[in-house]
Amino acid sequence: MSSGYNRMKFQNSSDIKQLAEERFLAFLKEQGARKTPERMATLRCVYEMVGHFEVDQLYAKLLKESPGISRATVYNTLELLLKAKLVMKLQFGENRAYYERTIGAKQHDHLICNQCQQLLEFCDPGIQQIKDQMGEILQFHITHHTLILYGDCKKKSCPNLMK
Template identity: 40%
Template sequence: MKLNSKNDTYESVNKLFTEHLESKGYRKTPERYTILKEIYATDGHFDIETLYIRMKNNKYRVSRATLYNTIELLLDCNLVTKHQFGNNCAQFERSFKFKQHDHFVCTEDGRVLEFCDPRIQEIQTSVEDLLGVEVAYHSLTFYGKCKTHKKENS
C-alpha cells in the first residue's frame, strides 16, 4: 500500500506509536497523540518552543514537559529525527517515510534548506564497500551564507 496523503501517513505513524507505547508499557494519552498529529500535519523543521506555541494557538493544552517527553518517545521509535544545527536549540523533523536528505544552514539567519544529491548516496555506498559496513543513515550539514546574504555581501 502506498501512502498518498497526510491522513494515510498519520494512520500509519499512529499505529507505530501505539505499538511502541504498548511494547514499553507507557500510557497512551490523548496529549501524546495530539502532539504526534500536530507534528505530522506540518512540514519542515521545528523546535520545542515553536511546537508549543503552535499547539497553544490551536487551543491544545499541553505542557512543555509533555512535549519534551513525547519528543523523546518519538525519537525512540524513529518517528522524529533530531538535528543540532550549531545553535543551542535542537531542531526536529518528522521522519516516517521521508526520503534521506541533507541540509544547508545559513549562518546569517539560521534558515535551514533541504536538498538531495545522488552523489552523496554514491559516497555512502563507497564508504560501505571500503569499510565493509552497512550504513543505516547519515547526517550531512553544510553551513554558510544563503543566496540572499551572499548577495548582500557582494
C-alpha cells in the same frame, strides 16, 4: 533543472499519519509507556507540520488543539518520538534545534546558515554513491546517516551581509 539538487516536497497524506500513529503506539507499548491524549496529539501535530519546525512553533499549534498542554509534555513527547525514530532533530547554535518528521519525507540533507539560521534542504545522488561505496569497501551495512553543512548564506536578507 536536473542538476540533482531539488528542494524536497513533503507528502501530506492521512496514510502517513496513520502509519506514524501505529508505530508510535507499538513503541509506547514496547517501552511500557502510557498512551496519553497529549502524546497522541503531539504526534498528530508533528505529522501535520509542513517541513521543519522549532519546538515553539509546534507548541503554539498544539495549544490550539489541546489547550492546557504543557511545554514539558511536548519536550518529553518529542524525546519519545526521537527514540522511536518518528522525528529527527537538527541541532544548531547551542540550544536551538529544528525538528522534522521521518515518515513520508524523502531522503535529503541540510544546510544551516550560521548567521540567520535559515535551513535549506538538498538532495544529491552523490551522497548515496558514497554510502554504497563505503559500505562495500568497509564491509558495512549502512542504515542511515546525518549530514548538516553549516555556513554563511549569501541572501540579501541575511544579517551576515550587514557586516
